[in-house]
Amino acid sequence: xxxxLANLDRRIIxxxxxxxxxxxxxxxxxLPNAVSQxxxxxxxxxETIPExxxxxxxxxxxxxxxxxxxxxxxxxxxxxxxxxxxxxxWALWPEGASMARNVFDxxxxxxxxxxxxxxxxxxxxxxxxxxxxxxGEDIRSTFPQDVDNISIDKYSVMDGVKNYKxxxxxxxxxxxxxxxxxxxxxxxxxxxxPIAGGCTAVSAPEMYPYLNSKxxxxxxxxxxxxxxxxxxxxxxxxxxxGMDAQSIAHLLIVLFVIMSNIIFFMQKKK
Amino acid sequence: MKREIPLFVCVVxxxxxxxxxxxxxxxxxxxxxxxxxxxxxxxxxxxxAISIILVNGNRISKQVPGxxxxxxxxxxxxxxxxxxxxxxIDPKTPFFYIFTYIFTPxxxxxxxxxxxxxASAAFRAFKAKTWEATLLLIAAFIVMLGRVxxxxxxxxxxxxxxxxxxxxxxxxxxxxxxxxAGQRAILLGASVGLISISLKILxxxxxxxxxxx
Numbered sequence: 001x002x003x004x005l006a007n008l009d010r011r012i013i014x015x016x017x018x019x020x021x022x023x024x025x026x027x028x029x030x031l032p033n034a035v036s037q038x039x040x041x042x043x044x045x046x047e048t049i050p051e052x053x054x055x056x057x058x059x060x061x062x063x064x065x066x067x068x069x070x071x072x073x074x075x076x077x078x079x080x081x082x083x084x085x086x087x088x089x090w091a092l093w094p095e096g097a098s099m100a101r102n103v104f105d106x107x108x109x110x111x112x113x114x115x116x117x118x119x120x121x122x123x124x125x126x127x128x129x130x131x132x133x134x135x136g137e138d139i140r141s142t143f144p145q146d147v148d149n150i151s152i153d154k155y156s157v158m159d160g161v162k163n164y165k166x167x168x169x170x171x172x173x174x175x176x177x178x179x180x181x182x183x184x185x186x187x188x189x190x191x192x193x194p195i196a197g198g199c200t201a202v203s204a205p206e207m208y209p210y211l212n213s214k215x216x217x218x219x220x221x222x223x224x225x226x227x228x229x230x231x232x233x234x235x236x237x238x239x240x241x242g243m244d245a246q247s248i249a250h251l252l253i254v255l256f257v258i259m260s261n262i263i264f265f266m267q268k269k270k
Numbered sequence: 271m272k273r274e275i276p277l278f279v280c281v282v283x284x285x286x287x288x289x290x291x292x293x294x295x296x297x298x299x300x301x302x303x304x305x306x307x308x309x310x311x312x313x314x315x316x317x318x319a320i321s322i323i324l325v326n327g328n329r330i331s332k333q334v335p336g337x338x339x340x341x342x343x344x345x346x347x348x349x350x351x352x353x354x355x356x357x358x359i360d361p362k363t364p365f366f367y368i369f370t371y372i373f374t375p376x377x378x379x380x381x382x383x384x385x386x387x388x389a390s391a392a393f394r395a396f397k398a399k400t401w402e403a404t405l406l407l408i409a410a411f412i413v414m415l416g417r418v419x420x421x422x423x424x425x426x427x428x429x430x431x432x433x434x435x436x437x438x439x440x441x442x443x444x445x446x447x448x449x450x451a452g453q454r455a456i457l458l459g460a461s462v463g464l465i466s467i468s469l470k471i472l473x474x475x476x477x478x479x480x481x482x483x
Binding site (some may be wrong): 017036212248 | 375417418
């Protein structure tokens with residue numbers, strides 16, 4: 001019996017995980033999300049930015065991590081638009097330009113914002129850290145055109161924008177390299193622009209040294225970070241709904257590990 | 271000459287970047303070299319496409335087991351590339367539909383599969399065999415449950431511990447203290463290693479750009 005349990009068919013584990021994720025999505029539990037300090041810090045910082053200021057968002061993620069990263073980008077953009085702050089978006093990942101388009105389409109409509117006046121999508125640029133540095137020197141030579149290949153000179157949102165000095169905050173929603181870490185190292189350390197960020201849950205622990213050294217304003221880690229931001233913004237989005245499924249899945253994995261350890265010690269005793 | 275010319279280009283470029291960084295009078299050179307880098311970086315995509323075609327083409331011509339998948343990959347590459355080049359990438363173009371309705375769900379599915387494999391791997395491998403493994407296990411339990419609302423709810427049922435914030439325990443103590451210390455050590459170690467490798471490349475001792483020589 002013990003042997004059988006120790007070598008449990010992985011398809012049974014897969015079935016349990018599938019149900020643990022599926023059931024809370026169909027029947028939401030509505031569990032409340034406590035807001036952590038790093039997420040609260042981003043929200044509070046955005047609240048201090050004067051109306052009409054500029055903030056940039058770098059969409060450094062692709063479709064594979066869209067579920068985790070997009071709710072963060074949506075929540076931050078909603079807060080910026082609610083406060084009438086202008087947003088300039090670009091991407092260091094090739095798929096990021098399309099991700100930005102999704103976010104701006106949803107939030108732009110919701111807050112009645114006009115493309116080119118209140119926000120702009122500058123598209124993708126290769127080069128990682130060097131691109132981040134180039135933006136600090138001259139954004140107009142780095143992104144002479146927007147995502148639709150139209151000169152940025154035609155858009156009022158870009159009037160007088162030269163480099164990071166024109167931005168009150170930079171937000172990188174990132175799923176890897178290049179992303180948040182590169183913005184901290186280059187945009188914050190060299191050019192002094194405050195950087196806030198969101199990243200996938202697996203890469204969040206790597207960001208804590210920068211958070212502790214105050215090199216970044218705040219951090220949204222994974223779906224949980226996004227759900228906390230949604231709580232602050234007072235709406236139930238995809239992240240908040242997803243946290244119910246994640247709660248049950250985490251509990252299930254913990255139970256599986258406890259079970260496997262009980263079997264392990266019982267076998268050892270025998 | 272096959273060895274000397276790439277070595278010469280590498281050493282001169284690296285020295286130029288270092289000198290330009292430390293000399294304000296050479297800002298123009300720093301700027302120019304960075305622009306060159308951005309242009310060269312774009313060519314990496316062409317190189318990547320050529321590499322995919324060569325590797326997969328080779329597997330198809332040799333008809334190695336599973337070569338059918340390589341055919342699918344190459345068809346996907348050429349169809350997407352062709353539609354993107356000739357039809358554009360704006361919304362409502364065929365490329366956009368491929369990206370939105372094929373590539374996006376497929377990528378998300380691949381990433382989602384991780385949850386199943388992690389659960390299976392945790393069941394088989396995460397055992398309290400040693401003292402260190404037990405500590406890791408306890409920390410993992412606290413972080414896993416502490417990062418979800420259900421964990422917070424369960425914590426509030428515990429008799430004495432409910433007076434302490436689980437969020438604080440995870441954020442300030444485990445993540446902010448132990449995790450940060452470990453991450454800093456890794457970061458510093460990796461940075462020293464990076465400097466050493468960069469120096470080796472600069473001096474021509476390591477030549478990975480010449481085919482792993």
